Amino acid sequence: MPATVTKENVQETIVEAIAKLGPDPSEITPDATFESLEIDSLDLVELAQVIEDEYGVAMKSEDASRLQTVQDAVDLVVERAS
């Protein structure tokens, strides 16, 4: 059963998932770029797997490659899931 899709909810899930990949949680702000967080293509695949599990949103590699910031990822999930 996919989780409820609210902006806050999605943001929380994504920040939590990114924190597991290595970056310090305090650095994971909406404006933070994946580059600055040293999140690479392998990390984005792991993030996509979490998103699909939680919200049933499939994120393809071309979607992932367009994402620049944490906010971009949140927006994409909210848009696709609603």
Added chain:
Amino acid sequence: MTRSVVITGVGAVTPLGVGARALFERWARGESGIEEGLGRCSEFDPTERMSKKEARRADRFTQLAVTAAGEALESAGWNGSPPVEPERVAAIIGTGIGGLESLGTQQDVLRDEGPKRVSPLAVPLMMANAGSAAVAMRHGLTGPSFATASACAAGTDAIGTAMRMIQSGQADAAVAGGAEAALTPLARSAFAAMGATSESGISRPFDARRDGFVMGEGAGVLVLEDAEIARARGAEVLAELRGYGASSDAYHLTAPDPEGSGAARAIEIALEHARVAPEDVDYVNAHGTSTPLNDRSETEAIKHALGEHSTEVPISSTKSAIGHLLGAAGAVEAVATVLAIRERLAPPTLGWEAREEGLDLDYVPGKGRELPEGAIAISNSFGFGGHNAVLCIGAA
């Protein structure tokens, strides 16, 4: 004129602790790192030398390799950058199996959650070359880097290959060793199924009561340099890597040739490469696995290669204190041999009490044995598949 190769740094993570000194000093004191029939590196914490991100992108065998390499480079005094162009430095890290734990985890994910949930890190975690890749990447070494795969001879073949690379001019320095972390239920069952591991959980090489090897994990890494380059930078030379010999039994999938002729040939090649006469060998760091077959055929091999001198030379097995580290074994034992030469002490074969007919050499029971100044040693490694690899190491 062939280039001389010296050892300027050593590092190890073993069941006796983190660090080369912990390995040698505790073994020399007669302490064992084996608990409940396994040689685990229970004190090892990968985040001491790796960031959280680096650690989660590395299988345990790679974490062990990176930690041992970090210590080796520190002890060589490289201080963050190699003394030669980075492209002239090789990184060769052997392993028997590679990232087995990661493979098992992902196999579970595939079975329980389906193919779309398999991690994108699965391949870089489990590939056998992950150790050498991580060491090269971490230290910016851009010379040749790869893994050697010759089962329990892999660490020794890595060091010998790196030595040959320096001698042939392909590199000026190398970070070389072996790493293994295969204490998973699958590997333990598999080695038990072939009757290789000890049911008693006791590692007592060359003893009449020995009943198989005790599995261990860990890593050992050496820093090798062209002797002239090391001298020019005023490096402290720990020992000289004088020779490397390798051969194959071509006899049986797992059993060694009972005559030990392939193993004897590897010893002879290493001594020839080192220009050392058999009677000048002061210490043998044996493969000494504690299996009925190995310890008998290795004894035959030593007798054959060293002749009459074989009855006079002290022979001891590091595996009596830490178990069998498979692809890391030869590298960890090379580290121990370097320190034995430096400290002029051959540590004992722990637990040796009962003589078996034909196993009549000096296995250094009880206490360690003093070694002469300027000692020359050999370190033997033999792998399933009939791989034989031997290093000859001499005092600096």
